[in-house]
Amino acid sequence: MPVSEAMTGTVAYIGLGSNLDNPAQQVSRALRELTALEGVRVTAQSRLYHNPPMGPQDQPDYINAVAQVVTDLAPEALLDGLLAIEEAHGRVRGAVHWGPRTLDLDLLIYGDAEISSARLTVPHPGLPERAFVLYPLREIAPDLVILRLGPLAALCARCPRDGLLPLDPETLNVEA
Numbered sequence: 001m002p003v004s005e006a007m008t009g010t011v012a013y014i015g016l017g018s019n020l021d022n023p024a025q026q027v028s029r030a031l032r033e034l035t036a037l038e039g040v041r042v043t044a045q046s047r048l049y050h051n052p053p054m055g056p057q058d059q060p061d062y063i064n065a066v067a068q069v070v071t072d073l074a075p076e077a078l079l080d081g082l083l084a085i086e087e088a089h090g091r092v093r094g095a096v097h098w099g100p101r102t103l104d105l106d107l108l109i110y111g112d113a114e115i116s117s118a119r120l121t122v123p124h125p126g127l128p129e130r131a132f133v134l135y136p137l138r139e140i141a142p143d144l145v146i147l148r149l150g151p152l153a154a155l156c157a158r159c160p161r162d163g164l165l166p167l168d169p170e171t172l173n174v175e176a
Helices: 023-036 075-088 131-140 152-157
Strands: 010-018 040-045 049-051 062-071 104-110
Touching (some): 010 131, 023 075, 049 131, 075 104
Antiparallel strands (some): 010 104, 040 062
16 A cells, blocks of 8 residues: 555655564565554555575575554664564574574665664665565555665666565465
8 A cells, every 4th residue: 555645744665574483474474564663654565575584594594574664653762662572583693694583574675764873874775786675665656766776676677586575475385
């Protein structure tokens, strides 16, 4: 469901991913928990996608999705809410960069804001290289133009899918 003119707040996009402890369930549950955050309304969500790990290959494959939200929260307050959801899912931040995780929530885009702080960089710096974010994002916001990065369609054209496959919503199996 696209954002209507009647909604107030800032449109933001959240990337979700998991590769531990029933990843599809982790991501689906986190999507529901986003709606429980005060000051946040989920207005669209992509299908779930299956993809190989971005980092070390000796870990399970990931399940990813992207949600569009409208929020009254400031960016850092929204980040705090995302971190609380991760913690509730048992997220442990380890020494392995891009290692396995029960849940990863990334604030990808926050309106037209450009943010660079010790805690938060928006637009997310990894967006142009991450098919597992770009393609689900295109599913829910095909005409999006991202600050400093340009049209989402052009970013997708330069980023191969690299094994990214949608899951059938009924069976949660990879769609052929």
